[in-house]
Amino acid sequence: MSNFADKHTDYAYDAVPADKRQNWLQLSVVWAGFVLVTSNLITGSVAGSALPLGKAILAIVLGNVVLAIIGMFQSRAGCETNLSTYVLARYALGVKGAKIMSLVFIINFVGWYGVGIGITASVASDYIPINEHIIAFAFAVIFMTTALYGYNGLKILSSFAVPFVMIVSALGLYKVFGQGGGIDALLAMTPSEPKTFSSIIFLTVGTWISGAILAPDIARYAKTKAGAYVGVCTGFLFGNTSLMIIGAVLALAAGTWDLAAILTGMGLGVIGLAFLIVVQWTTSDNGLYSSGLALANIFELKNKFWVTLGAGIVGTILATIGIYGHVIAFISLLGAVIIPLGGILIVDYLFFKSKYSTPHEEFTRQISIPAMVAWVVGFFIAKYSLWGSPAINSLLLSGVIHYGLSIMMGHHKTDTQELKKEA
Secondary structure, eight states, X not given: OHHHHHHTOTTSSSOOOGGGOBOHHHHHHHHHHHTOOHXXXXXXXXXXXXXXHHHHHHHHHHHXXXXXXXXXXXXXXXXXXXOOHHHHHHHHHOHHHXXXXXXXXXXXXXXXXXXXXXXXXXXXXXXXXXOHHHHHHHHHHHHHHHHHTTHHHHHHHHHHHHHHHHHHXXXXXXXXXXXXXXXHHHHHOOOSSOOOHHHHHHHHHHHHHHHHHTTXXXXXXXXXXXXXXXXXXXXXXXXIHXXXXXXXXXXXXXXXXXXXXXXXXXXXXXXXXXXXXXXXXXXXXXXXXXXXXXXXXXXXXXXXXXXXXXXXXXXXXXXXXXXXXXXXXXXXXXXXHHHHHHHHHHHHHHHSGGGGGSOGXXXXXXXXXXXXXXXXXXXXXHHHOOSSOHHHHHHHHHHHHHHHHHHHHTTTOOOHHXXXXXX
16 A cells, blocks of 8 residues: 555645646546536536526536636646645645645535435435445445546546546437427426526536636646646536536426436436446546645645545545535535635736745745635625625635735735745
8 A cells, every 4th residue: 555655646745747747638538527527417407497498508608617717727827837726825825824725625525525425325226225325335435446546547537437428418418308399398498496697607606616726736737838728628618518508408307406316217227327426436536636635735745645545534434424415505605615715826826926936845924814814705705795796706806805915915025035034
């Protein structure tokens, strides 16, 4: 195990070496697998049960355009520095501030781990005559394996998961259109649980804002910025959007957002179960991969193998309990917490880039007051904004507040000695 851990350090705390960087096609494959997650199907199914199909698709597309823009800004930082998101966050949030952010993301990913495996076990229990909790435990252990291999594990799984999911999705849509009277009938359907257009944009952005912010974790492997941009756009504008629209169509036809109920009612049998298992596997390994990077940042470890294993064990325990029934509340709360971070991190690298020339090991500011204030204000804007899009309002205003306060308090300075004095 120790030899395996040394071989798969995955540069959690260091820059990715030049000989390990990859082209746009390799990055696109990883991104396509990265977005093959049950959360996208769930979000799409909520949109399909909340809005007429045309408006649901428009809300999904607009939300993913926002995510792609955030992801491109973040990919630039990852490609130029070759550092993970959690290490880059030290410059914007401070050393301890970055650890707080890491903890938030760990909670987010472990939560989704439990949600996704709960769905998978619920559907699988109809085909496997074993206790549902035992099934959840078995899946959780299996899904952990590729995450322990790091980036290469993600790439291998994605290479066969992506085409399989697209084929089964096409089959599911064919059955829906064939049995439901075609596209005209779907467009005429009334949503079962109506919600506002802006709330669905918020849900779309909130579901995947963590992925957009964590774009450097993949972009740090890019040979060029163009390759990094192509990869992130493939992920959001093609993969993410497609999967959410599929979820919306299935939910509108089924009359419910509950993904387990939708898949059970589709009549795809074992193929549908295999589809859900593959999608959840790509969900789980990506979540644990990012959790490992976050834990490595908290404990300042160069090797993330053991902490990834630890996160997987904790996630496995939580997955057997299950939080699937609280999924919408979970998305809304975590989205409101994470969305402001996108504005803060983007603004900091865009306008205060010179301070990133200081090696992160020597950057000693512990807490960035401007970033913390912007984060708190951004959370309340995302949670309680009554005008426009709460997600976009939070993103923009948190960035503006961070910029203004950083200039006023001198947190944009690059003098290493001055930073050491403050510490």
